[in-house]
Amino acid sequence: MKNIPFIIKIAFKPFLIIFLLISVSLIGFSRAFSEIGNLNEERGKAAKNENILKTKLDTLSTNQENVLTNVNYASSFLPGENPALLLLYQLRVSAVGNGLAITNFKVGSETKDANGLMKVSLSLEIAGPLEQIINFANSIKTISPNVWIDDTELSFTGETLRASINVVSYWVPFPTKIPALTEPITSIDVAEKEILSKISTYSQPFFVSLTPMAPYENLNPFGE
Secondary structure: OOOOOHHHHHHHHHHHHHHHHHHHHHHHHHHHHHHHHHHHHHHHHHHHHHHHHHHHHHHHHHOHHHHHHHHHHHHHHOOOOOOHHHHHHHHHHHHHHOOOEEEEEEEEEEEEOOOOOEEEEEEEEEEOOHHHHHHHHHHHHHEOOOOEEEEEEEEEEOOEEEEEEEEEEEEOOOOOOOOOOOOOOOOOOHHHHHHHHHHOOOEOOOOOOOOOOOOOOOOOOOOO
Protein backbone atom coordinates (compact mmCIF):
# COMPACT_ATOMS: atom_id res chain seq x y z
CA MET A 1 0.00 0.00 0.00
CA LYS A 2 3.07 2.30 0.21
CA ASN A 3 2.98 3.04 -3.56
CA ILE A 4 -0.75 3.80 -3.65
CA PRO A 5 -1.42 7.54 -3.94
CA PHE A 6 -2.79 9.15 -0.82
CA ILE A 7 -5.99 10.29 -2.57
CA ILE A 8 -6.80 6.72 -3.59
CA LYS A 9 -6.28 5.58 -0.02
CA ILE A 10 -8.71 8.22 1.13
CA ALA A 11 -11.27 7.18 -1.50
CA PHE A 12 -10.82 3.48 -0.77
CA LYS A 13 -11.87 3.75 2.89
CA PRO A 14 -15.53 4.65 2.16
CA PHE A 15 -15.77 1.76 -0.28
CA LEU A 16 -14.39 -0.57 2.37
CA ILE A 17 -16.91 0.71 4.91
CA ILE A 18 -19.76 0.36 2.42
CA PHE A 19 -18.63 -3.18 1.60
CA LEU A 20 -18.58 -4.11 5.29
CA LEU A 21 -22.02 -2.57 5.80
CA ILE A 22 -23.41 -4.51 2.84
CA SER A 23 -21.88 -7.74 4.13
CA VAL A 24 -23.34 -7.21 7.62
CA SER A 25 -26.71 -6.31 6.11
CA LEU A 26 -26.75 -9.44 3.97
CA ILE A 27 -25.96 -11.60 6.98
CA GLY A 28 -28.70 -9.81 8.96
CA PHE A 29 -31.23 -10.24 6.13
CA SER A 30 -30.32 -13.91 5.80
CA ARG A 31 -30.92 -14.51 9.49
CA ALA A 32 -34.13 -12.48 9.38
CA PHE A 33 -35.49 -14.48 6.44
CA SER A 34 -34.56 -17.71 8.26
CA GLU A 35 -36.42 -16.58 11.38
CA ILE A 36 -39.41 -15.52 9.30
CA GLY A 37 -39.43 -18.97 7.69
CA ASN A 38 -39.31 -20.65 11.11
CA LEU A 39 -42.11 -18.42 12.38
CA ASN A 40 -44.27 -19.25 9.36
CA GLU A 41 -43.62 -22.96 9.92
CA GLU A 42 -44.53 -22.72 13.61
CA ARG A 43 -47.62 -20.70 12.74
CA GLY A 44 -48.64 -23.40 10.27
CA LYS A 45 -48.20 -26.11 12.91
CA ALA A 46 -50.17 -24.06 15.43
CA ALA A 47 -53.01 -23.56 12.94
CA LYS A 48 -53.05 -27.28 12.14
CA ASN A 49 -53.13 -28.22 15.84
CA GLU A 50 -55.88 -25.67 16.43
CA ASN A 51 -57.98 -27.24 13.67
CA ILE A 52 -57.41 -30.73 15.13
CA LEU A 53 -58.43 -29.58 18.62
CA LYS A 54 -61.50 -27.83 17.23
CA THR A 55 -62.50 -30.98 15.34
CA LYS A 56 -62.04 -33.07 18.49
CA LEU A 57 -64.11 -30.64 20.54
CA ASP A 58 -66.89 -30.56 17.96
CA THR A 59 -66.91 -34.37 17.71
CA LEU A 60 -66.98 -34.88 21.47
CA SER A 61 -69.63 -32.18 21.95
CA THR A 62 -71.85 -33.71 19.29
CA ASN A 63 -71.41 -37.35 20.31
CA GLN A 64 -70.66 -36.99 24.03
CA GLU A 65 -73.54 -39.18 25.17
CA ASN A 66 -72.87 -41.88 22.56
CA VAL A 67 -69.13 -41.90 23.31
CA LEU A 68 -69.64 -42.40 27.04
CA THR A 69 -72.25 -45.09 26.45
CA ASN A 70 -70.05 -46.98 23.99
CA VAL A 71 -67.07 -46.74 26.37
CA ASN A 72 -69.17 -48.27 29.15
CA TYR A 73 -70.33 -51.13 26.93
CA ALA A 74 -66.84 -51.81 25.58
CA SER A 75 -65.14 -51.73 29.01
CA SER A 76 -67.87 -53.93 30.46
CA PHE A 77 -67.47 -56.53 27.72
CA LEU A 78 -63.65 -56.44 27.75
CA PRO A 79 -62.63 -55.25 31.24
CA GLY A 80 -59.28 -53.84 32.28
CA GLU A 81 -58.79 -56.35 35.11
CA ASN A 82 -59.59 -59.92 36.04
CA PRO A 83 -63.38 -60.32 35.59
CA ALA A 84 -63.72 -63.61 37.50
CA LEU A 85 -66.03 -62.23 40.22
CA LEU A 86 -68.22 -60.37 37.73
CA LEU A 87 -68.33 -63.45 35.55
CA LEU A 88 -69.40 -65.66 38.44
CA TYR A 89 -72.14 -63.20 39.34
CA GLN A 90 -73.41 -63.12 35.76
CA LEU A 91 -73.36 -66.92 35.52
CA ARG A 92 -75.38 -67.23 38.74
CA VAL A 93 -77.94 -64.71 37.47
CA SER A 94 -78.22 -66.60 34.18
CA ALA A 95 -78.55 -69.94 35.96
CA VAL A 96 -81.34 -68.63 38.22
CA GLY A 97 -83.08 -67.13 35.19
CA ASN A 98 -83.19 -70.61 33.65
CA GLY A 99 -84.36 -72.34 36.82
CA LEU A 100 -80.95 -73.84 37.61
CA ALA A 101 -78.46 -73.58 40.44
CA ILE A 102 -74.68 -73.68 40.28
CA THR A 103 -73.66 -76.50 42.62
CA ASN A 104 -69.91 -76.13 42.34
CA PHE A 105 -67.43 -73.75 40.75
CA LYS A 106 -63.69 -73.23 40.53
CA VAL A 107 -61.71 -70.24 39.28
CA GLY A 108 -58.48 -70.97 37.43
CA SER A 109 -55.26 -68.96 37.37
CA GLU A 110 -54.54 -66.00 35.12
CA THR A 111 -52.74 -66.73 31.85
CA LYS A 112 -51.80 -64.80 28.71
CA ASP A 113 -52.66 -65.99 25.23
CA ALA A 114 -50.61 -65.65 22.03
CA ASN A 115 -52.20 -62.28 21.23
CA GLY A 116 -51.19 -60.76 24.56
CA LEU A 117 -54.70 -60.87 26.04
CA MET A 118 -55.10 -62.00 29.63
CA LYS A 119 -57.62 -64.74 30.32
CA VAL A 120 -59.05 -66.64 33.24
CA SER A 121 -60.87 -69.96 33.24
CA LEU A 122 -63.84 -70.91 35.38
CA SER A 123 -65.42 -74.33 35.78
CA LEU A 124 -68.92 -74.90 37.15
CA GLU A 125 -71.47 -77.63 37.62
CA ILE A 126 -75.22 -77.36 37.24
CA ALA A 127 -78.02 -79.89 37.44
CA GLY A 128 -81.46 -79.91 35.89
CA PRO A 129 -83.47 -80.75 32.76
CA LEU A 130 -81.58 -80.87 29.46
CA GLU A 131 -83.65 -78.11 27.86
CA GLN A 132 -82.91 -75.69 30.69
CA ILE A 133 -79.20 -76.51 30.60
CA ILE A 134 -79.15 -75.82 26.84
CA ASN A 135 -80.95 -72.52 27.40
CA PHE A 136 -78.40 -71.63 30.07
CA ALA A 137 -75.50 -72.43 27.73
CA ASN A 138 -77.02 -70.23 25.03
CA SER A 139 -77.78 -67.38 27.41
CA ILE A 140 -74.24 -67.01 28.73
CA LYS A 141 -73.04 -66.20 25.22
CA THR A 142 -74.75 -62.83 25.51
CA ILE A 143 -73.47 -61.52 28.84
CA SER A 144 -70.78 -59.06 29.80
CA PRO A 145 -67.96 -59.53 30.59
CA ASN A 146 -67.21 -61.77 27.63
CA VAL A 147 -67.48 -65.52 28.22
CA TRP A 148 -66.67 -68.40 25.91
CA ILE A 149 -67.59 -72.03 26.49
CA ASP A 150 -64.40 -74.07 26.31
CA ASP A 151 -65.66 -77.54 27.20
CA THR A 152 -68.86 -79.25 28.35
CA GLU A 153 -69.48 -82.69 29.86
CA LEU A 154 -72.90 -84.21 30.56
CA SER A 155 -73.59 -87.04 32.98
CA PHE A 156 -76.56 -88.61 34.74
CA THR A 157 -76.81 -89.14 38.46
CA GLY A 158 -79.92 -91.22 38.89
CA GLU A 159 -82.58 -89.23 37.07
CA THR A 160 -80.71 -85.94 37.37
CA LEU A 161 -78.70 -84.53 34.46
CA ARG A 162 -75.49 -82.80 35.47
CA ALA A 163 -73.40 -80.57 33.28
CA SER A 164 -69.78 -79.64 33.89
CA ILE A 165 -69.01 -76.51 31.92
CA ASN A 166 -65.60 -74.86 31.51
CA VAL A 167 -65.60 -71.26 30.32
CA VAL A 168 -62.92 -68.63 29.71
CA SER A 169 -63.07 -64.85 29.84
CA TYR A 170 -60.58 -62.32 28.49
CA TRP A 171 -59.43 -58.92 29.65
CA VAL A 172 -56.68 -56.47 28.82
CA PRO A 173 -55.19 -53.68 30.98
CA PHE A 174 -56.42 -50.27 29.94
CA PRO A 175 -53.84 -47.88 28.37
CA THR A 176 -51.81 -45.91 30.91
CA LYS A 177 -51.09 -43.07 28.45
CA ILE A 178 -53.70 -41.08 26.61
CA PRO A 179 -53.09 -39.91 23.03
CA ALA A 180 -51.62 -36.46 22.51
CA LEU A 181 -54.14 -33.63 22.29
CA THR A 182 -52.91 -32.86 18.78
CA GLU A 183 -53.41 -36.42 17.53
CA PRO A 184 -56.45 -36.61 15.22
CA ILE A 185 -59.48 -38.66 16.23
CA THR A 186 -59.79 -41.92 14.34
CA SER A 187 -63.42 -42.68 13.64
CA ILE A 188 -64.70 -46.23 14.10
CA ASP A 189 -65.53 -48.19 10.98
CA VAL A 190 -68.72 -50.03 10.08
CA ALA A 191 -67.56 -53.38 11.51
CA GLU A 192 -66.63 -51.78 14.84
CA LYS A 193 -70.01 -50.03 14.99
CA GLU A 194 -71.73 -53.39 14.46
CA ILE A 195 -69.73 -54.92 17.32
CA LEU A 196 -70.65 -52.04 19.65
CA SER A 197 -74.28 -52.35 18.65
CA LYS A 198 -74.18 -56.09 19.35
CA ILE A 199 -72.53 -55.96 22.78
CA SER A 200 -74.85 -53.11 23.82
CA THR A 201 -77.64 -55.71 23.92
CA TYR A 202 -75.71 -58.05 26.26
CA SER A 203 -76.68 -58.48 29.88
CA GLN A 204 -74.71 -56.02 32.03
CA PRO A 205 -73.54 -56.59 35.62
CA PHE A 206 -75.70 -54.81 38.15
CA PHE A 207 -73.91 -52.62 40.67
CA VAL A 208 -75.43 -51.30 43.86
CA SER A 209 -74.25 -47.92 45.13
CA LEU A 210 -74.55 -47.43 48.88
CA THR A 211 -74.93 -43.90 50.16
CA PRO A 212 -72.84 -43.33 53.30
CA MET A 213 -74.80 -42.40 56.42
CA ALA A 214 -74.45 -38.90 57.79
CA PRO A 215 -72.70 -38.64 61.18
CA TYR A 216 -75.04 -38.51 64.15
CA GLU A 217 -74.72 -37.96 67.87
CA ASN A 218 -74.74 -41.03 70.07
CA LEU A 219 -76.94 -40.00 72.98
CA ASN A 220 -76.09 -43.14 74.96
CA PRO A 221 -72.39 -43.93 74.41
CA PHE A 222 -72.33 -46.55 77.20
CA GLY A 223 -75.16 -48.62 75.74
CA GLU A 224 -77.38 -48.30 78.78
